[in-house]
Amino acid sequence: MSNHRLDAEYADPMPLQVRIDTHQRYSEKPDDPIADVLAAIELTGTEHLADIGCGDARFLACLAAAGHRGTLVGVDTAPAMVAAAAAIPQVTAVLGAAERIPFDDNTFDVLTARHMLYHVPEPTTALTEFRRTVKPGGTVAVVVNHPTNCARTAELVAAHAASYGLTAAHAEHFTVDSGTLPAMMSEIFGMVQIYRTDSALVFDRPAPLARFAEALLTFHGVTPDHPHRQAILADLRADIEDWFTYHPGASWRDPKGYIVATATG
Ligand SMILES: C[S@@+](CC[C@H](N)C(=O)[O-])C[C@H]1O[C@@H](n2cnc3c(N)ncnc32)[C@H](O)[C@@H]1O
Incomplete structure (x- = not known):
């Protein structure tokens, strides 16, 4: 993914x-990655904790x-996310990258990186930084998706982007997933524990699927400033409406899931 596309994706916390809202409301099973991370890391409540790629900082909140x-x-790395995090009392929000964490060696008792490592061009560099900044004996927890996460909806969005000339070369390339992370982490930390969640998004009407699909557009090169964004969005919405019209009583089911991988620094 070009920096422009990643910057555009996270320039606004809304998509x-x-x-996140879609996963909470339309998952086949209760979907709560925050609870899954907390179950995996068992905090006492006194830890010096860093969340890397914190987004709107809902975990820290x-x-x-x-x-x-x-x-x-x-x-x-996104100023809008840092601003959202800074608005939460008790959170210290810092503009910085996982590949160069702006803290000294052995700083944190716990370091989390939730749904962010797949955006990093060299995830091993980031994992090495996680190891450097967490204290010996501290905990690192990384969440990444399965390789086929929400592939059905992603393919639909990709097809609409492709009809306007935006091909796979324009799409987000995820650098690591639940299949590749465990070996990558073991190289750096040794023993890794895996907690796996499998589920699916299920939509029984067009509006929430269209809303979710729209929130994926930038990943497929249809950035907010793309000249054809409105036309692509209109086609996508119409296509989703048609699918429900031609499949009366059916639901759009899209398998998904993630792992929480933990290791000791
Ligand atoms: C999918 S969002 C996840 C946000 C949050 N961790 C969550 O799970 O709600 C990915 C976040 O990682 C940030 N990000 C992307 N590349 C990064 C990097 N190299 N270093 C730090 N943050 C990065 C993005 O700006 C975005 O806020």
């Missing part, structure tokens, strides 16, 4: 919030609301 007493640090 990310739509995707959740910890603060639960009475976490240790320092909470959010690091992200």
